[in-house]
Amino acid sequence: MSRNGDPEGEEPLLPAPPSTTRLRPRPDPFLVVCRCFSVITSLTAILCIAVNVLSAVRSFKDGSDVFDGIFRCYAVVIAFFVVLAETEWGFIIKFWKILEYWAGRGMLQIFVAVMTRAFPDYSKRQRDLVLLQNIASYLLLACGIVYVFWGLLCIGLLKRSRQEREISREQAVKDLEELERRREELEQMVSAERA
Numbered sequence: 001m002s003r004n005g006d007p008e009g010e011e012p013l014l015p016a017p018p019s020t021t022r023l024r025p026r027p028d029p030f031l032v033v034c035r036c037f038s039v040i041t042s043l044t045a046i047l048c049i050a051v052n053v054l055s056a057v058r059s060f061k062d063g064s065d066v067f068d069g070i071f072r073c074y075a076v077v078i079a080f081f082v083v084l085a086e087t088e089w090g091f092i093i094k095f096w097k098i099l100e101y102w103a104g105r106g107m108l109q110i111f112v113a114v115m116t117r118a119f120p121d122y123s124k125r126q127r128d129l130v131l132l133q134n135i136a137s138y139l140l141l142a143c144g145i146v147y148v149f150w151g152l153l154c155i156g157l158l159k160r161s162r163q164e165r166e167i168s169r170e171q172a173v174k175d176l177e178e179l180e181r182r183r184e185e186l187e188q189m190v191s192a193e194r195a
Helices: 028-063 066-087 090-095 101-118 124-152 155-195
Strands: none
Touching: 028 066, 028 101, 028 124, 028 155, 066 090, 066 101, 101 124, 124 155
16 A cells, blocks of 8 residues: 555556647737738838839939929838838837827828828829829828827727737736646656656
């Protein structure tokens, strides 16, 4: 008889793990919608960049309007900031705090939309470019208006709080998985010593 009173003479093993399936929290639907809207806004800003680059190249190549080309170059740079703001990269948010707030982001997007739409050239051979300018500017204008409206409703604050909760939940799951892994290692060590 063992010291625990086990008739076979072996010590009882630790209880078996409940299951080996990994816990994965479901994504927050609100955050999924926000990410999708952010991707749409980024793609629209990239379209504005492309349109403004094309306009600048045509302005400089034709030599017709150098000022329009310079204006388009500024629009490209500012539209690039819109794309960076949508990534919510810490470096950008750190130096331009206004981009953390959705109303500020929306105003920047509206500004880029207006810059993209400005100085349309209605000549027949550039009709395709003017159509692209209109599409890009109105899409980004719509995104900017939505951002300003949601910013006034403090949706950005709600998003940040849900992101923090999601990050803490993911960290808790990682910690739990790490504990499970350590427990399995300890069980293997105990069973190896008994053998």
